[in-house]
Amino acid sequence: xxxxxxxxxxxxxxxxxxxxxxxxxxxxxxxxxxxxxxxxxxxxxxxxxxxxxxxxxxxxxxxxxxxxxxxxxxxxxxxxxxxxxxxxxxxxxxxxxxxxxxxxxxxxxxxxxxxxxxxxxxxxxxxxxxxxxxxxxxxxxxxxxxxxxxxxxxxxxxxxxxxxxxxxxxxxxxxxxxxxxxxxxxxxxxxxxxxxxxxxxxxxxxxxxxxxxxxxxxxxxxxxxxxxxxxxxxxxxxxxxxxxxxxxxxxxxxxxxxxxxxxxxxxxxxxxxxxxxxxxxxxxxxxxxxxxxxxxxxxxxxxxxxxxxxxxxxxxxxxxxxxxxxxxxxxxxxxxxxxxxxxxxxxxxxxxxxxxxxxxxxxxxxxxxxxxxxxxxxxxxxxxxxxxxxxxxxxxxxxxxxxxxxxxxxxxxxxxxxxxxxxxxxxxxxxxxxxxxxxxxxxxxxxxxxxxxxxxxxxxxxxxxxxxxxxxxxxxxxxxxxxxxxxxxxxxxxxxxxxxxxxxxxxxxxxxxxxxxxxxxxxxxxxxxxxxxxxxxxxxxxxxxxxxxxxxxxxxxxxxxxxxxxxxxxxxxxxxxxxx
Amino acid sequence: xxxxxxxxxxxxxxxxxxxxxxxxxxxxxxxxxxxxxxxxxxxxxxxxxxxxxxxxxxxxxxxxxxxxxxxxxxxxxxxxxxxxxxxxxxxxxxxxxxxxxxxxxxxxxxxxxxxxxxxxxxxxxxxxxxxxxxxxxxxxxxxxxxxxxxxxxxxxxxxxxxxxxxxxxxxxxxxxxxxxxxxxxxxxxxxxxxxxxxxxxxxxxxxxxxxxxxxxxxxxxxxxxxxxxxxxxxxxxxxxxxxxxxxxxxxxxxxxxxxxxxxxxxxxxxxxxxxxxxxxxxxxxxxxxxxxxxxxxxxxxxxxxxxxxxxxxxxxxxxxxxxxxxxxxxxxxxxxxxxxxxxxxxxxxxxxxxxxxxxxxxxxxxxxxxxxxxxxxxxxxxxxxxxxxxxxxxxxxxxxxxxxxxxxxx
Numbered sequence: 009x010x011x012x013x014x015x016x017x018x019x020x021x022x023x024x025x026x027x028x029x030x031x032x033x034x035x036x037x038x039x040x041x042x043x044x045x046x047x048x049x050x051x052x053x054x055x056x057x058x059x060x061x062x063x064x065x066x067x068x069x070x071x072x073x074x075x076x077x078x079x080x081x082x083x084x085x086x087x088x089x090x091x092x093x094x095x096x097x098x099x100x101x102x103x104x105x106x107x108x109x110x111x112x113x114x115x116x117x118x119x120x121x122x123x124x125x126x127x128x129x130x131x132x133x134x135x136x137x138x139x140x141x142x143x144x145x146x147x148x149x150x151x152x153x154x155x156x157x158x159x160x161x162x163x164x165x166x167x168x169x170x171x172x173x174x175x176x177x178x179x180x181x182x183x184x185x186x187x188x189x190x191x192x193x194x195x196x197x198x199x200x201x202x203x204x205x206x207x208x209x210x211x212x213x214x215x216x217x218x219x220x221x222x223x224x225x226x227x228x229x230x231x232x233x234x235x236x237x238x239x240x241x242x243x244x245x246x247x248x249x250x251x252x253x254x255x256x257x258x259x260x261x262x263x264x265x266x267x268x269x270x271x272x273x274x275x276x277x278x279x280x281x282x283x284x285x286x287x288x289x290x291x292x293x294x295x296x297x298x299x300x301x302x303x304x305x306x307x308x309x310x311x312x313x314x315x316x317x318x319x320x321x322x323x324x325x326x327x328x329x330x331x332x333x334x335x336x337x338x339x340x341x342x343x344x345x346x347x348x349x350x351x352x353x354x355x356x357x358x359x360x361x362x363x364x365x366x367x368x369x370x371x372x373x374x375x376x377x378x379x380x381x382x383x384x385x386x387x388x389x390x391x392x393x394x395x396x397x398x399x400x401x402x403x404x405x406x407x408x409x410x411x412x413x414x415x416x417x418x419x420x421x422x423x424x425x426x427x428x429x430x431x432x433x434x435x436x437x438x439x440x441x442x443x444x445x446x447x448x449x450x451x452x453x454x455x456x457x458x459x460x461x462x463x464x465x466x467x468x469x470x471x472x473x474x475x476x477x478x479x480x481x482x483x484x485x486x487x488x489x490x491x492x493x494x495x496x497x498x499x500x501x502x503x504x505x506x507x508x509x510x511x512x513x514x515x516x517x518x519x520x521x522x523x524x525x526x527x528x529x530x531x532x533x534x535x536x537x538x539x540x541x542x543x544x545x546x547x548x549x550x551x552x553x554x555x556x557x558x559x560x561x562x563x564x565x566x567x568x569x570x571x572x573x574x575x576x577x578x579x580x581x582x583x584x585x586x587x588x
Numbered sequence: 589x590x591x592x593x594x595x596x597x598x599x600x601x602x603x604x605x606x607x608x609x610x611x612x613x614x615x616x617x618x619x620x621x622x623x624x625x626x627x628x629x630x631x632x633x634x635x636x637x638x639x640x641x642x643x644x645x646x647x648x649x650x651x652x653x654x655x656x657x658x659x660x661x662x663x664x665x666x667x668x669x670x671x672x673x674x675x676x677x678x679x680x681x682x683x684x685x686x687x688x689x690x691x692x693x694x695x696x697x698x699x700x701x702x703x704x705x706x707x708x709x710x711x712x713x714x715x716x717x718x719x720x721x722x723x724x725x726x727x728x729x730x731x732x733x734x735x736x737x738x739x740x741x742x743x744x745x746x747x748x749x750x751x752x753x754x755x756x757x758x759x760x761x762x763x764x765x766x767x768x769x770x771x772x773x774x775x776x777x778x779x780x781x782x783x784x785x786x787x788x789x790x791x792x793x794x795x796x797x798x799x800x801x802x803x804x805x806x807x808x809x810x811x812x813x814x815x816x817x818x819x820x821x822x823x824x825x826x827x828x829x830x831x832x833x834x835x836x837x838x839x840x841x842x843x844x845x846x847x848x849x850x851x852x853x854x855x856x857x858x859x860x861x862x863x864x865x866x867x868x869x870x871x872x873x874x875x876x877x878x879x880x881x882x883x884x885x886x887x888x889x890x891x892x893x894x895x896x897x898x899x900x901x902x903x904x905x906x907x908x909x910x911x912x913x914x915x916x917x918x919x920x921x922x923x924x925x926x927x928x929x930x931x932x933x934x935x936x937x938x939x940x941x942x943x944x945x946x947x948x949x950x951x952x953x954x955x956x957x958x959x960x961x962x963x964x965x966x967x968x969x970x971x972x973x974x975x976x977x978x979x980x981x982x983x984x985x986x987x988x989x990x991x992x993x994x995x996x997x998x
Contacts, residue, residue, distance in 0.1 A: 018918075046915045046916055047916075049916045049917075049918065051915060051927075067915075067916060067917050067918045067927075068916075068918040069787070069918055069920075070918065070920075071918075147787060150785070150787055150790075154785070254785075254824075256823060306891065307891060307892060307959075308891060308892045308893065309891025309892055309893035309894065310893070347821045347822075347949070348821075348923065348947065348948060348949065350923040350924070350945070350947060350948065351923055353892075353923075353924065354916070354923050354924030354925070357892055357924055358916045358924075362896065362914035362915065362916065362926055363913060363914055365892070365893050365896055366893060367893060367896035367897040367899070367900040367912075368891070368893040368894050368896070368897040369894070369897035369898060369900070369901050370855075370885070370887060370889070370890060370894040370897060370898065372761070372855035372857060372885070372887055373761070373855070374761045374762075374763070374853070374855055374856060374857045375761065375763075376757070376758035376759060376760060376761045376762050376763060376857075377758060377763050377764065378754060378755075378758050378764040379764045379766055381766075382754070382764060382766075386751060389743065389747070392741065393740075393741040393742055393743060394741065395741065396740070396741040397741045398739065398741055398742060398744075398988065398991055398992065399741075399742065399743050399744040399747055400744055400985075400986075400988075400991065401744045401746060401747055401983075401984050401985075402984060402986070403876060403877055403984060404769065404863065404865075404877060405836075405865065405876055405877055421799065422799070423770060423797060423799065423800070423836075424797060424798045424799045425795050425796070425797060425798065425836070426795075426796040426797055426798035427795060427796055427867060428795075428867070429867045429868065429869055429876070430869070430870075433870075433876050436769065436770070436836060446986075447986055447988070450986045450987070451986075451987065451988040451989070454987075454988045454989045454992075455737070455739075455989075458988060459741065460988065465769060465863065467769055467770055469799075469800060473803075474772070474803055474804050474806075475768050475770045475771060475772060475800075475803040475834055476770070476800035476802075476803050476834060477768065477769075477770040477800065477834075478768070479768045479769045479770070
């Protein structure tokens with residue numbers, strides 16, 4: 009979890025404080041701003057010194073309604089008790105029809121739309137609209153794949169609008185940010201947006217929104233036309249459409265945009281989508297769930313009266329109506345995140361204020377403990393230090409070149425990354441010695457002798473394991489200096505194993521990364537538990553190492569097993585690994 | 589080399605070598621073995637040497653003299669050594685073998701005596717044991733010169749820091765959990781109620797494996813419950829194929845999910861320090877792999893205020909903070925979710941913890957019906973602050989010099 013939680017795709021937006029205050033209807037003191045913004049689940053990251061814009065992190069990736077100044081202001085009006093309950097948006101029945109051609113089914117099947125009239129755009133409002141469009145399409149619409157939003161000057165459009173496909177040679181239009189008539193393929197090849205999003209429609213049929221006068225509105229989800237697809241301060245009425253693949257996603261995206269525009273004084277008019285059956289969009293209908301106020305009290309750990317709970321919910325922009333000792337909670341159509349009573353409880357908690365609650369450490373008596381395996385590893389590290397070695401930590405990710413070729417070893421099947429960021433980090437290591445040699449190679453300028461060790465994890469393929477792999481823990485110790493030899497580490501090995509009470513014998517072995525005749529396999533209870541030897545000069549050359557190196561690598565899992573056996577204890581499982 | 593007589597040597601010098609004594613005795617006539625035994629002091633030694641030198645025979649129970657040498661070179665050598673004169677090397681080695689002489693190894697006293705009144709550079713064991721140190725002056729050193737550099741073996745600072753966190757959490761009553769480095773998407777995402785279409789599951793946000801590609805799913809009851817939680821909550825068709833795909837673990841919460849499915853104690857408190865992998869470009873603020881300290885707390889009585897209490901406890905106990913600040917947050921798997929900043933006396937405000945109460949869709953599917961608080965601590969940033977590191981790559985420092993110079997006190 010945390011800062012590094014996956015899904016840290018949280019939108020970052022900028023809004024003008026004056027714009028926010030105008031929409032909220034009051035001034036906000038700077039010292040109140042941060043705490044107040046929290047009620048809209050946005051974090052004040054900073055203020056742009058040059059423009060005075062507030063930089064915000066929108067925390068809730070499931071609440072696109074809170075990714076614009078209009079939505080934040082809507083919540084803040086509730087938080088400040090200026091306007092409470094679920095906002096009500098009127099949708100007037102409009103005449104505009106979008107005719108959907110069957111041909112779009114395989115290309116980009118869904119479209120929804122609305123007309124917003126009576127708008128007065130200023131520069132800030134236009135910027136907010138563009139920002140909202142972009143952020144919703146990026147995060148909510150998964151980089152425009154699931155939803156992309158188009159906004160057009162409605163007065164330049166002649167209804168009905170058609171949503172259909174064209175072949176490359178059948179159509180040309182001037183895309184936004186260009187002055188040149190281009191075919192769909194030319195846009196994909198030459199226009200910056202075409203290059204960025206072209207892969208979403210890279211077939212032979214291109215989805216096109218076109219009006220009754222054969223003016224192209226856009227080629228979703230890539231680019232609008234320069235003629236209709238631009239909103240200026242002169243624009244009075246707009247047509248908004250959302251295309252995509254997922255009904256829930258496109259509908260919510262449309263609702264978020266139209267309610268934001270409505271909050272700026274726009275009047276929402278519906279559009280009829282004709283695709284076999286007719287549907288009317290936007291659908292701003294509300295939803296509801298019944299909540300037991302006791303559950304809210306118990307869950308938050310707060311003594312609240314029903315009236316207080318209702319007030320909190322209303323300030324969180326729900327309607328909350330008592331019914332048979334319970335509350336019916338109603339939320340508006342721009343939200344699709346409420347899946348569980350918990351979602352409502354959280355909103356009540358936020359409006360109460362997390363910093364207003366008294367933290368209460370639960371008195372749970374549980375004995376603490378670390379896995380004895382981890383404890384064993386700490387002991388091993390202590391021995392390593394006692395023998396005069398510096399502990400190091402290296403990455404588990406590496407590459408086949410390091411694991412095999414530089415070690416003069418045959419390439420074996422290992423765990424490989426399908427989508428590496430860099431070829432350097434394209435596999436998970438199966439042994440530790442290469443990582444430690446790599447470390448030595450980076451430190452040739454540092455005063456010798458070098459004696460370093462790592463106790464680290466590696467991953468080995470295992471067909472029988474649930475994850476087809478096993479996590480191994482290994483220890484690797486190396487010594488390098490102008491003069492260093494087999495005997496130096498043989499003594500270290502002996503000290504290490506003697507201190508663990510492990511009886512062992514050595515058996516000459518032949519490993520390609522060691523010098524022949526100067527390598528040994530370490531045997532305990534008839535099993536090989538590791539190797540020790542002088543690194544082969546060819547391997548030293550491969551790593552660019554200039555001084556002799558002696559290394560040992562042991563399986564910590566095997567050591568652990570031997571130590572446990574000796575104690576007569578059952579071998580405790582290191583990880584939860586269900587074998588098939 | 590100097591030699592001196594042993595007690596036995598002194599005896600033979602006085603009374604003659606045992607074989608010499610035997611020869612003198614036999615020069616008066618043959619003798620029965622037993623008689624001879626009674627009359628020569630070290631009879632067995634005498635007989636052995638006399639026989640070796642072929643001076644006597646033993647036949648029919650009687651000893652008889654064969655040859656009576658005039659000169660006894662060993663005897664002469666003993667006399668010479670006793671007077672402090674030179675002796676022949678061969679004879680000395682014979683005498684050494686017969687343990688009649690010994691080396692004067694440490695003429696401790698005399699050596700020490702030579703030093704009396706002088707200034708010594710070295711306090712020797714002779715000086716100490718003979719007490720002669722009282723009669724010498726020990727030469728002063730330049731004690732303002734710094735010692736020559738040596739490098740002690742020691743822990744890697746980040747490793748030591750992580751062990752400190754581990755110990756702290758154990759002292760707070762948490763039990764350590766571990767999990768595999770390669771996970772199925774099922775445990776990394778699906779069991780955590782992260783929908784399969786979630787942006788976080790994108791190619792760009794998490795690693796996937798080209799080998800091995802697919803693992804096994806857990807018991808049917810978990811798979812079925814997770815499927816219906818997803819299909820009911822997120823409204824899409826859940827794919828078990830996708831869930832079986834393998835990936836390097838991307839979040840420590842996967843370990844908590846496994847723990848819940850394996851069964852937990854109630855009340856229970858668990859933690860793990862988990863190595864996680866994300867496709868970031870390695871730079872001063874991003875690591876390609878990093879550690880997360882995460883865990884869970886399970887009890888039927890838990891409330892949201894308890895969650896705040898636990899986070900505050902971590903801030904005080906683990907980060908040494910004085911003040912905390914909470915703000916709403918969002919994780920797909922918790923509701924409510926909260927982020928905590930902690931104010932450290934020297935470091936100022938740092939974003940230190942995140943937590944939430946696992947969604948019921950998640951816990952129910954894993955067979956747990958009590959509230960489960962899930963928490964995580966921003967230990968990498970705390971480690972950077974504590975170890976005074978500005979570049980996050982130094983947590984896994986590849987610079988031996990830096991490691992050698994890093995202080996063990998932070």
